[in-house]
Amino acid sequence: MELITVLQILDSTVRLATPLLLACLAGLFSERAGIFDIGLEGKMLAAAFFSAAIAAVTGSVWLGLGAGIVASLALSGLHGLAAITFRGNQLISGVAINFLAAGLTVLIAQSWFQQGGRTPSLPGEARFGQITLPGAEALREVPVLGPIYAELISGHSILVYVAFACVPLTWWILYRTRFGLRLRAVGENPEAVDTAGISVVRLRYSAVLICGLLCGLAGAYLATALQAGFVQDMTAGRGYIALAALIFAKWRPWHALYATLLFGFLQAIALRYQNLDLGIVTLPVQAMDALPYILTVVILAGFIGKAVPPRAGGEPYVKER
Amino acid sequence: MVGRKVLLRVEKTPATPGKPVLEVENLRVIDPAGVERLRGVSLNIRAGEVLGLAGVAGNGQSELLEVLGGMMRATGTVRMNGAPLDLSGPHADGQSRRAAGIAHVPEDRQRKGLIMDYAAWENSVFGYHRDPAIATGPLMRNSAILDHASAQMQRFDVRPPNPRLPAKAFSGGNQQKVVLAREIERGPDLLLIGQPTRGVDIGAIEFIHQQIVALRDAGKAILLVSVELDEIMALSDRIAVIFDGRIMGEVAAQDASARELGLMMAGVSTGKAA
Amino acid sequence: MERMPKWADVVLIPLISLLLAAVISGLVILAIGEDPINALNLMVKGALGSTYGWGYTLYYATNFMFTGLAVAVAFHARLFNIGGEGQAMLGGLGVALVCLYLPWPHWSLALIASTVGAALFGAAWALMPAVLQAKRGSHIVITTIMFNFIAAAFLNWLLVGPLKPRGGMDPSTARFPEATNLPSLHDLLAPLGIAFSKAAPANISFLIGILACVLVWVLIWRTRLGYEIRAFGHSEPAARYAGISPTKITVITMLISGGLAGMMAINNVMGEAERLVLNATEGAGFIGIAVALMGRSHPFGVFLAAILFGFLYQGGAELALWTSIPRELIIVIQALVILFTGALDNMVRIPLERIFMALRRRGA
Numbered sequence: 013m014e015l016i017t018v019l020q021i022l023d024s025t026v027r028l029a030t031p032l033l034l035a036c037l038a039g040l041f042s043e044r045a046g047i048f049d050i051g052l053e054g055k056m057l058a059a060a061f062f063s064a065a066i067a068a069v070t071g072s073v074w075l076g077l078g079a080g081i082v083a084s085l086a087l088s089g090l091h092g093l094a095a096i097t098f099r100g101n102q103l104i105s106g107v108a109i110n111f112l113a114a115g116l117t118v119l120i121a122q123s124w125f126q127q128g129g130r131t132p133s134l135p136g137e138a139r140f141g142q143i144t145l146p147g148a149e150a151l152r153e154v155p156v157l158g159p160i161y162a163e164l165i166s167g168h169s170i171l172v173y174v175a176f177a178c179v180p181l182t183w184w185i186l187y188r189t190r191f192g193l194r195l196r197a198v199g200e201n202p203e204a205v206d207t208a209g210i211s212v213v214r215l216r217y218s219a220v221l222i223c224g225l226l227c228g229l230a231g232a233y234l235a236t237a238l239q240a241g242f243v244q245d246m247t248a249g250r251g252y253i254a255l256a257a258l259i260f261a262k263w264r265p266w267h268a269l270y271a272t273l274l275f276g277f278l279q280a281i282a283l284r285y286q287n288l289d290l291g292i293v294t295l296p297v298q299a300m301d302a303l304p305y306i307l308t309v310v311i312l313a314g315f316i317g318k319a320v321p322p323r324a325g326g327e328p329y330v331k332e333r
Numbered sequence: 334m335v336g337r338k339v340l341l342r343v344e345k346t347p348a349t350p351g352k353p354v355l356e357v358e359n360l361r362v363i364d365p366a367g368v369e370r371l372r373g374v375s376l377n378i379r380a381g382e383v384l385g386l387a388g389v390a391g392n393g394q395s396e397l398l399e400v401l402g403g404m405m406r407a408t409g410t411v412r413m414n415g416a417p418l419d420l421s422g423p424h425a426d427g428q429s430r431r432a433a434g435i436a437h438v439p440e441d442r443q444r445k446g447l448i449m450d451y452a453a454w455e456n457s458v459f460g461y462h463r464d465p466a467i468a469t470g471p472l473m474r475n476s477a478i479l480d481h482a483s484a485q486m487q488r489f490d491v492r493p494p495n496p497r498l499p500a501k502a503f504s505g506g507n508q509q510k511v512v513l514a515r516e517i518e519r520g521p522d523l524l525l526i527g528q529p530t531r532g533v534d535i536g537a538i539e540f541i542h543q544q545i546v547a548l549r550d551a552g553k554a555i556l557l558v559s560v561e562l563d564e565i566m567a568l569s570d571r572i573a574v575i576f577d578g579r580i581m582g583e584v585a586a587q588d589a590s591a592r593e594l595g596l597m598m599a600g601v602s603t604g605k606a607a
Numbered sequence: 608m609e610r611m612p613k614w615a616d617v618v619l620i621p622l623i624s625l626l627l628a629a630v631i632s633g634l635v636i637l638a639i640g641e642d643p644i645n646a647l648n649l650m651v652k653g654a655l656g657s658t659y660g661w662g663y664t665l666y667y668a669t670n671f672m673f674t675g676l677a678v679a680v681a682f683h684a685r686l687f688n689i690g691g692e693g694q695a696m697l698g699g700l701g702v703a704l705v706c707l708y709l710p711w712p713h714w715s716l717a718l719i720a721s722t723v724g725a726a727l728f729g730a731a732w733a734l735m736p737a738v739l740q741a742k743r744g745s746h747i748v749i750t751t752i753m754f755n756f757i758a759a760a761f762l763n764w765l766l767v768g769p770l771k772p773r774g775g776m777d778p779s780t781a782r783f784p785e786a787t788n789l790p791s792l793h794d795l796l797a798p799l800g801i802a803f804s805k806a807a808p809a810n811i812s813f814l815i816g817i818l819a820c821v822l823v824w825v826l827i828w829r830t831r832l833g834y835e836i837r838a839f840g841h842s843e844p845a846a847r848y849a850g851i852s853p854t855k856i857t858v859i860t861m862l863i864s865g866g867l868a869g870m871m872a873i874n875n876v877m878g879e880a881e882r883l884v885l886n887a888t889e890g891a892g893f894i895g896i897a898v899a900l901m902g903r904s905h906p907f908g909v910f911l912a913a914i915l916f917g918f919l920y921q922g923g924a925e926l927a928l929w930t931s932i933p934r935e936l937i938i939v940i941q942a943l944v945i946l947f948t949g950a951l952d953n954m955v956r957i958p959l960e961r962i963f964m965a966l967r968r969r970g971a
Contacts, residue, residue, distance in 0.1 A: 050748065094950035098957075103687055103748050105950030107896060108942050115938030116635070122933045123639035129933060252752055259749065296768070302760035305753040309735070312745035312753075321746070404847050427850025437848070445848040448841045455834070460849035462834050471830045 015156065019163040021280050026168065027238060028283075029276025030175045031056065031230040031247075035254035036261065036268045037175075037182050038226035044186065044263060045219030046199035046324040047095050050106035051087065052227055053251025054113030059084040059231025061117040064131040064242035065124060067138040073236050076138065080235070081228030087113065088224025096216050099328030110251070118244050131235075131242040140169035140237040169237040171229060178226070182265040195219055199322035202329040212329045230254075256308035263322065275304045345546045348570040351380035354523050354554035355401075360409035360420075362396045362578075370396040371407065372578040378523065378554040383545065385557045385569030385586070389598050393578040394558045395440055398527045401556070402437040403430035404445075414522060427460055436516035438509075440527030440558070446512040447500040454482035454496035457515050489514040490540060506537030513541060517548055524548060527558040542568060562591060562598075576600045611963035621901055621908070621948055623955050625915075628943035635939060641932055653925025654918045662792060662807015663924070667891075668917030669809070669874040672816035674895025675913050676823050677729075677868035679904040683827055684860040685840040690736060690751025691868040692892025693758030694729040698869025699876040700762065701728030703770070703883035706783040717787040721877050722815065722870060729869015730862040732758060737861030741854040747861070755892070766885050779884040789878045812874035817910070819867065824906040826863070836860050868892060890938075897941045900948040916941070 035052045042049040059080035067076025087109050094105035118129035125131055148166035151158045186192035198205045198215045206212050234250075235242045253275050260274075261267035282300035289295075355378045362371040371393045378384045388394050399405035406421040413433045419425045430437070437460075439445040447456050458467055458478055467474050467481075482496040489510045491503070500508055509529070516524060529545065530538045545568055549555055559565050565572055566589060573583040574597035581597040633643035654664045674691045681688035688694075701724035711717035736750035763778070772781040792809040796802075827833040839846040839856040846853060871891060876883050894916055901915070902908025923937035947955065 048748075050752070090946075093954075094946070098951055098953040100950035100953055101687075102950075103689075104896070104900070104945060107689065107893070108946035108950055111893070111938050111942030111945065115935040115940075115942055118933055118935040119635065119639060119939060122935075123931065126931075129935070249756060252756065255749065256753065296764050298760040298764035301763075302757045305756040305760075309739070309750060309753050309757075312743065312750055313739055314743050314745075326746075402848065403850060426852065427848055429850070431850065439848055441844075444842060445844045448838050448845055450841050451838070459838070459845075462831055462849070468831060471832065472825075473829060473831055473834060475829065 015159060016163070019159055021277075021284060023164050023167075024280035024283065025273060025277040026164065026172060027276075028279040029272045030168075030172045031234050031238065031250055032254050032257055032272040032275055033175045033269060034171075034178065034226050034230035034233065035251055036257045036272050037178050037265065038223040038230065039255055039258045040182065040261075040263055040265065040268055041195070041219045041226070042223035043258065043325055044199045044322055045195050045216050046202060046322055046327065046329070047091070047216055047220055047223075048102040048106065048326045049091065049220075049223060050103055050255060051091055051109035051251075052223075052254050053247050053249065054106075054110035055084040055087045055224060055227035056231040056234065056251050057110075057117055057245070057247045058087055058113040059228040060235035060246055061121060061131070061231075061242045063228075063232035064134060064235035065121070067134055067236055068125075068132050068241065071135075071138050073134075073138050073140055076236055077229075077232045080232035081225055084228035084231060085221060085224040088220050088227070092217050092220040095328065096213055096220070099330065102326055102328075114245060117242070121242065121244075129244040134236060134240040138236070139240055140171055140233070142167045143170060143173070169233070171233040171237050174229065175233070176269075179265050179269045182268075186265065191218075196322075199324055202324050206329070206331065216329075227251075253304050256304050259308055259321075260311050262320070274307075278303050343542050343546060343567045345568075346550070348382045348549065350382040350570070351552060353377050353379050354414060355556070356410075356412040357401075358410040360397070360400060360407055360411065362393075362400060362405060362407045364396075370578055371400070373409070374575070374578070374580055376573055376580060376583070378556055380522070380554050381549060381552045382570040383549050383555040383557055383568055385559070385565035385572045386575055387562055387565045387572055387594050387598060388558075388560070388575035390560045392575050392598075394575050395527070396578075397575070398437070398440065398525050398556075398558055401430070401435065401525050402439065403427040403435075428463060431460060431521075434522035436519065436521035436524045438512050438516050438524065438526040438529060440531070442505075442508055442512050447508060449501040450499055452497050452499055453486065453491070453503070453511055454479045456500050456511055457482035457485060457496070459515065461515070461519065485514045485518060486511070488518075489544075504534060505532040506534040506541075509533050509541060510537060513544060517544060521553065523554045523556065525556050525558075529557070529559065530561070530564060531559075562594060566591065566594075574598055610960040615959060615963060617903055617905075617908070620952070620955055620959065621903060623959070624947035624952075625901070625944065627947050627955070628940060631943055632936065632940045636932060636936070639932065641930055646926055646930065646932060649926055649929055650918070650922025653928075654921035657804065658802065659804035659807050660921055660925075662804045662809040663921040664914070664917040665792065665809040665813050666807065666874065666879065666917070667920040668913045669813045669816040669878075670871050670888075670891040671894050671898045671913035671916045672820060672910060673871035673874070674868050674892050675898030675902060675909040676819055676895075676906060677864045677866075677892075678895045678899035679902065679906070679909050680823060680827070680836075680867060681860055681864040682899055682904045683833075683840050684836045684856060686740070686857065686860060686864070687748050688733065688751055688861065688864045688868075689748055689896065690733060690754050690865070690892070691895045692888055692890065693751070693755035694732045694865040694868035695871045695888045695892045696758045696762050697732040698725035698729040698872035699883050699887050700765070701725045701869060702872040702876045703780050703783075706787040706877060707780060711784065711786045714787055714789055718789060718811070718815075718873065718877070721787070721873050725869040725872040726866035727869070729872075730866040732869070733861040733865025734858070737858045737865075740861075741857040759886075762883075763885065766883065770883070777884070779880075780882050782882045783877065787877065788881055789873075791878075808879040810874065810878035812878045815870075815873065816913075819870065820906040820910045823867070823909075827906070832859070868895065894941055897944045897948075901944055 035056055039049050039052050062083040063076040063080030066079035067073045091105050091109055094100040095102040121129045145166035148162040152162040194210055194215055198212055202212045234246055257271035257275055260271040278300055282297050286297045287294050358375045360371050360374040363369050386394050400407040403426045406425055411418045467478055479496055486494040491507050491510045529541050557568055569586045572586055572589050574581040574594055636643040636646050654660045677691045678688055702721045705721045705724040736747050736754055739745040739750050740747040766778040770780045789810045793803045793805045835851045835856055839851055843853055875887055898909055898912040898916055901912035919937050919940055923934050926932045927934040
């Protein structure tokens with residue numbers, strides 16, 4: 013295989029991994045604080061729609077991004093209300109949010125743009141463009157490293173770089189700040205955090221809102237960078253793949269990067285080769301589609317190390333009276 | 334609790350122990366965290382006697398009850414009426430233990446002994462719900478169970494004697510009577526009873542103690558676990574002391590002094606090894 | 608003491624939740640510039656105003672009965688089976704294999720075999736998540752979601768590949784033979800002198816759905832197994848005390864749940880499409896969640912909630928036909944029902960409990 017083909021696949025991997033990575037980190041914050049979130053999909057979808065819609069109407073991709081984040085935060089707030097304030101079932105709340113987003117986006121898109129539940133295609137200035145890193149063109153001719161720099165590292169939208177920067181940032185917040193320490197503690201042992209006089213409710217709300225923010229970025233990336241506009245159900249299960257990646261990563265930031273890159277790579281392969289000829293067997297494209305989910309089940313089965321979620325995950329915190 | 338000492342004068346005659354019912358040898362339990370909770374416990378109980386197991390909470394008595402009740406796996410040997418019990422295989426469960434003649438009033442009645450949302454009549458067969466006598470094929474004979482529960486609640490003075498009320502609607506003492514009635518009335522050879530009067534009102538304590546003594550007088554073996562030393566001393570015929578997963582020693586109840594037991598409970602050996 | 612009477616818990620809370628969902632849906636309709644009252648009228652007329660409308664309403668309701676029962680049975684063991692969608696897809700495969708590859712002299716025999724096939728395939732698809740939950744503690748919600756996607760990919764592959772007949776244009780199996788076609792409600796009611804729309808897809812599976820409701824009621828409240836399932840759902844330590852094996856109950860409950868979800872296929876695959884098409888389940892597996900929550904996991908409640916959602920689906924389709932309101936409105940309503948009856952249950956419950964407490968104090 014030629015270097016340029018490999019680079020194209022890897023380049024595509026990076027693009028496809030970005031929304032997964034953002035959503036995965038979003039889920040990481042929420043679940044590390046003890047709030048299960050299967051509503052990543054819905055928040056991304058809402059953000060995708062609102063970012064595309066506002067970018068289409070105003071022509072400003074930054075306003076679009078803002079709107080996407082606000083929409084995602086609103087759904088996060090709803091999840092917080094159900095899961096934290098009213099101590100409802102977090103899983104059921106997540107399911108509801110996914111359906112709410114799936115229905116409302118199409119409903120509003122149809123009433124707003126009358127294009128069958130999609131937004132108009134975004135022109136170049138209403139999208140996040142590709143950033144050419146300094147010297148990319150000049151170095152292109154350098155053997156091996158030049159194309160890698162020019163093709164793979166340079167030429168992505170700003171959100172890709174933001175997503176990758178979020179990995180060390182998340183690590184730093186979780187493991188090097190007091191907030192992170194408390195956040196992890198509240199996901200393992202909320203009683204202890206409460207006893208220490210720290211508000212469980214406020215910590216969990218912060219985590220859920222950070223999750224909303226990151227899902228907003230993920231959704232906006234889908235509609236305004238990866239593609240040019242919103243179409244119905246455009247997240248296409250990415251929220252669930254991100255959830256799978258989170259388990260794969262065992263709720264750790266750097267591993268989240270590796271897991272989402274792996275799943276992004278699988279998607280890139282599936283996109284490029286409809287049926288993958290492995291010499292002995294030909295893998296149909298559907299097998300590639302299913303692979304992230306199958307891998308997650310294998311992980312959950314404990315064949316590749318045990319995935320232990322945060323101990324207090326999914327349980328509403330009830331103060332002893 | 335207030336006034337306990339006054340209440341704990343239980344009328345009973347000396348025991349007339351018969352054949353051994355339960356024989357425990359070298360029982361060991363290692364919990365999931367890798368800590369050894371029982372470190373080779375051996376003891377035996379004969380028909381018609383109460384063996385009291387004294388100890389500070391958390392020294393292995395709960396694990397012992399759970400192993401004997403089929404809720405926890407262990408290694409070692411346990412014989413019930415001479416037949417070995419399965420301690421770690423497929424028959425190490427509550428159903429097999431009941432079939433072997435072991436009844437169990439668990440320490441935590443609200444979390445284990447009862448389904449708090451089940452009505453009293455449903456709780457009256459909890460654990461015995463597989464008894465063919467209360468079923469027609471796969472169906473449970475609910476009206477027969479209800480009638481039986483109603484009569485049972487009268488006999489055990491459960492107040493209010495309404496079998497349709499959920500368990501959570503009863504007071505602690507009346508909940509315990511529901512459990513006790515269920516476990517005693519089937520005539521087990523061995524009754525495991527943990528913290529029989531914890532969280533129980535004064536009137537019910539006396540009633541529960543009388544039931545335990547009556548069961549002993551009917552020739553049954555009883556393993557009594559309690560953190561209340563007074564209760565152990567008032568009800569037992571023999572007293573064993575458990576500390577850190579080991580039996581520290583055993584004394585006849587009439588020779589026991591609170592001081593001596595207290596020392597053993599604190600891990601001080603008094604030379605009377607079992 | 609109970610904080611409020613049972614009827615309030617069983618009837619009042621779902622009704623208030625439904626009302627809240629309806630009000631918000633009305634606001635959504637207003638916001639997109641349509642008239643909610645008019646929309647409701649259209650829905651009622653479209654779904655209940657003719658035997659044709661009823662035929663669709665009951666057809667959808669049949670799907671939701673099966674998936675709703677599937678979720679409800681699992682709820683009793685405190686298991687959240689989100690995998691109804693995938694299990695129903697596999698059920699469709701079971702039905703297709705039975706109908707296509709075995710010769711059937713009469714629809715009744717085919718129906719029995721298909722029901723068994725659907726249930727077996729649906730149950731099989733629930734088995735692995737169940738075992739992983741019981742033996743490894745892997746969260747059943749996550750595994751069943753994963754299995755939904757795996758099922759979708761698997762069926763996709765089958766329907767564009769091995770199961771597609773030669774020369775077939777769309778991803779689907781061949782038509783099932785005539786002898787396996789189920790009688791519709793029209794066929795069933797005609798001998799009784801009742802005229803029922805011939806075009807509507809409601810069929811004999813509706814009666815099987817009702818039968819399933821009755822049998823699930825017997826299972827949960829009259830059998831030893833149901834007693835154990837509920838006990839396990841209330842308290843796992845207590846179940847262990849009573850000698851109820853958590854592993855066994857988890858696996859058996861999920862098999863029953865998956866089997867029920869799979870049985871939906873006799874309605875949509877055998878009864879309506881008469882072949883297996885791509886995405887035959889159309890999200891019915893997920894609607895089962897809303898139906899089970901709304902019906903308080905009680906088979907009779909599930910029955911009523913299934914009819915309600917059948918009405919919403921048919922009414923929603925009519926709305927999309929006559930107004931500019933897209934069909935996705937029902938997904939919003941479904942989401943709101945799940946939200947209010949499930950996740951925000953306490954938001955409705957706590958104030959209501961306060962009201963009942965206050966009333967009692969005044970009465971006392």
